Amino acid sequence: MSGRRIVITSGKGGVGKTTTTANVGAALAKRRRKVVLVDTDIGLRNLDLVLGVEKRIVFDLVEVVEGRCQLRQALIKDKRFESLSMLAAAQTREKEAVSEEAMARVIEELAESNDFVIIDCPAGIEHGFRAAIAGAREAIVVTTPEVSAIRDADRVVGKLTAAGIPLRLIVNRIRPEMVKNGDMMSVEDVCEVLQAELLGIVPDDEEVIDTTNRGEPIVLDDTKRLATIYDKIARRLEGEIVPFTNLDTPGLFGRLFTMFKAG
Amino acid sequence: MQAFDTPVPVPGPDGAAVPAVTRGRAIVITSGKGGVGKTTTTANVGAALAALGKRVVLVDADVGLRNLDIVLGLESRVKHHLLDVLEDKATLDEALVRDKRSENLYLLAAAQTREKEDVVTTQMKALIEDLRGRFDFVLIDCPAGIEMGFRNAVAGAQHAIIVCTPEVSAVRDADRVVGLLPSDWRPELIVNRVRPLLVKKGKMLSVEDVNGILRLPLLGEIADEPGVIVATNKGVPLALDPTSETGAAYRTIAAKLAGKKVAAPTVKAPSGGLFGKLGTLFGGRA
Numbered sequence: 001m002s003g004r005r006i007v008i009t010s011g012k013g014g015v016g017k018t019t020t021t022a023n024v025g026a027a028l029a030k031r032r033r034k035v036v037l038v039d040t041d042i043g044l045r046n047l048d049l050v051l052g053v054e055k056r057i058v059f060d061l062v063e064v065v066e067g068r069c070q071l072r073q074a075l076i077k078d079k080r081f082e083s084l085s086m087l088a089a090a091q092t093r094e095k096e097a098v099s100e101e102a103m104a105r106v107i108e109e110l111a112e113s114n115d116f117v118i119i120d121c122p123a124g125i126e127h128g129f130r131a132a133i134a135g136a137r138e139a140i141v142v143t144t145p146e147v148s149a150i151r152d153a154d155r156v157v158g159k160l161t162a163a164g165i166p167l168r169l170i171v172n173r174i175r176p177e178m179v180k181n182g183d184m185m186s187v188e189d190v191c192e193v194l195q196a197e198l199l200g201i202v203p204d205d206e207e208v209i210d211t212t213n214r215g216e217p218i219v220l221d222d223t224k225r226l227a228t229i230y231d232k233i234a235r236r237l238e239g240e241i242v243p244f245t246n247l248d249t250p251g252l253f254g255r256l257f258t259m260f261k262a263g
Numbered sequence: 264m265q266a267f268d269t270p271v272p273v274p275g276p277d278g279a280a281v282p283a284v285t286r287g288r289a290i291v292i293t294s295g296k297g298g299v300g301k302t303t304t305t306a307n308v309g310a311a312l313a314a315l316g317k318r319v320v321l322v323d324a325d326v327g328l329r330n331l332d333i334v335l336g337l338e339s340r341v342k343h344h345l346l347d348v349l350e351d352k353a354t355l356d357e358a359l360v361r362d363k364r365s366e367n368l369y370l371l372a373a374a375q376t377r378e379k380e381d382v383v384t385t386q387m388k389a390l391i392e393d394l395r396g397r398f399d400f401v402l403i404d405c406p407a408g409i410e411m412g413f414r415n416a417v418a419g420a421q422h423a424i425i426v427c428t429p430e431v432s433a434v435r436d437a438d439r440v441v442g443l444l445p446s447d448w449r450p451e452l453i454v455n456r457v458r459p460l461l462v463k464k465g466k467m468l469s470v471e472d473v474n475g476i477l478r479l480p481l482l483g484e485i486a487d488e489p490g491v492i493v494a495t496n497k498g499v500p501l502a503l504d505p506t507s508e509t510g511a512a513y514r515t516i517a518a519k520l521a522g523k524k525v526a527a528p529t530v531k532a533p534s535g536g537l538f539g540k541l542g543t544l545f546g547g548r549a
Contacts, residue, residue, distance in 0.1 A: 011328055013297005013407035018432070043409050044295055044439060046432040091439070095410055123297035123407040125327050126379055147496045148302070148330040155328060155375075175489070183493045206458070210466040213431045 003034070003111040006118050006237075007136035009160070011152030013123030015144045016172040019208060021120040022050045022217045023226070024140075027234035029084035030219065033115040036075065037086040038107065040132040041122040042097060045089035051078065052215020053086065062090035065102045071109055080220060095127050100134035107135025125159060133160065139167040140199060145174050145185040150193055157194055168199035170233070174262065175204045200233040201244060201262045202226065232263045287318075289391050289401040290520075291420040295436030297407030299428045300455040300485075303495055305404040306334040307502040307510070308424075311517030313368035314503070317399040320359065320369045322391070324416035325406040326382060329373035336363060336498020341372040349386045355393065364503060369398070379412035391419025400520070409443055423450035424482060429457055429468035434476050441477065451482035453516065457530045458487045470530070483516040485509055486530045 008021045018041075025037045039047035042062060048054040059074035064087070071087075078084040087110070090097065110117045121132035133139065139160050143153040153169075160167050171187050178184035187201050205226050211218045219227045232242045245263035292305045302325075309321045323331035326346065332338040340360045343353035348371070355371075362368035371394075374381075394401045405416035417423070423444055427437040437452075444450055454470045461467035470484050488509045494501045501510040502517070512528040519525055 015298060044436045049431050126410060146492055147333050152328045178489060209430060
């Protein structure tokens with residue numbers, strides 16, 4: 001088995017890469033796929049917090065790369081999803097501790113025993129970014145509908161394209177009322193600038209902050225609309241054609257971009 | 264309240280030390296975590312200081328992913344950037360962009376198509392020193408992270424403002440950053456994007472929760488306001504909007520930095536919160 005290797009990146013910090021990594025990973029695990037999440041934000045790790053496993057870290061990515069432990073010893077199995085595990089970043093080291101080649105080797109090894117390896121990329125486009133994409137074969141670019149985020153995403157799209165890595169876009173934290181009032185860019189505006197294929201539209205949801213703080217990814221609760229949205233993203237990743245939900249009139253599937261969409 | 268630096272003697276024409284006029288303060292605005300409001304804070308505090316009559320320069324240290332120019336609405340006026348100056352391809356005067364609205368406010372933009380590793384730390388320090396000689400305040404917008412970009416942004420500064428949102432990831436990153444700053448510094452804290460209703464419901468950390476971990480002098484708290492997104496997209500800092508609560512918070516912060524006696528702005532948030540849950544934040548391995 002050689003699993004898929006997907007990096008989640010953005011350029012801009014704080015747009016939702018880690019939240020996306022945790023929730024897309026968990027959504028795939030809910031569908032019984034074998035998933036491993038890799039935190040490559042060495043020095044500023046947060047994926048462990050978002051998954052609620054911070055007290056269970058024994059070994060981290062840098063120790064694996066430096067040969068001080070076996071890869072399997074460093075993997076933390078999630079207690080809620082049988083087929084989900086994660087590899088934590090080191091907290092008191094620097095990104096330079098892991099070279100692009102070393103990262104690629106770790107990702108490759110993980111891909112041998114998982115359906116999906118999902119790589120949480122740090123903010124920026126420096127060494128941390130280069131190492132994070134080194135083992136990836138696909139990318140998901142996360143952006144919010146804000147000028148700064150889009151500008152950074154555009155830079156990242158350029159770098160991914162130059163590296164030959166196919167990519168799809170998640171527009172995160174969209175606020176329908178603001179789009180309607182003309183106070184926020186629409187998904188259509190964003191896609192027009194970035195010229196990227198859309199994978200998902202995730203509305204801003206105040207519950208995300210709380211679930212992140214508690215280390216309980218929102219997809220744990222099937223009743224939450226974001227759980228449905230992340231499930232759709234997971235399905236699209238597996239090749240299903242899933243229409244984007246019209247939030248204005250639930251149950252109606254209109255043409256994309258003519259009505260407010262999410263999903 | 265922090266005093267200005269004491270005058271720094273500089274060598275006179277004959278080499279002997281001559282007391283200089285008071286040099287400006289260089290303050291780095293940093294966080295570790297991305298997306299918490301460093302650039303918005305830099306632009307707004309800068310605009311507010313300029314409105315108080317201070318001469319202010321804003322330096323975008325986010326080489327490769329510049330955004331300070333957008334937030335100020337100056338992106339089409341940038342002709343030369345930080346690296347052009349450091350590499351002697353342009354003079355400082357050619358690179359400094361004057362703000363559209365304030366004649367006391369200037370921007371030194373980052374390069375967009377270069378890398379943070381291209382900046383030489385000693386050159387950055389020298390540039391900040393040079394700027395301190397020309398301006399009352401040099402505000403350095405630090406990139407996310409703690410690598411070269413961060414180190415270069417800190418070089419040459421004397422003081423730091425830590426921007427943190429009430430979220431566990433941001434608090435953890437801010438804590439790390441404080442540990443990496445020079446140990447004799449006393450950084451001040453701005454807690455950004457506070458939502459009092461969520462705090463009340465126990466669904467967001469309170470400012471007390473955040474500072475219970477960070478233990479820094481509190482420079483200000485700023486409420487989350489959708490208008491911030493609109494303002495940054497338009498390139499007009501809210502500090503210039505008399506009707507904006509966020510703008511008022513930034514103006515108060517600027518007043519404090521300028522040495523005026525004001526109380527730190529607070530958001531009306533009831534006490535309580537999730538402090539107990541923060542025990543898990545730093546559990547396990549460091």
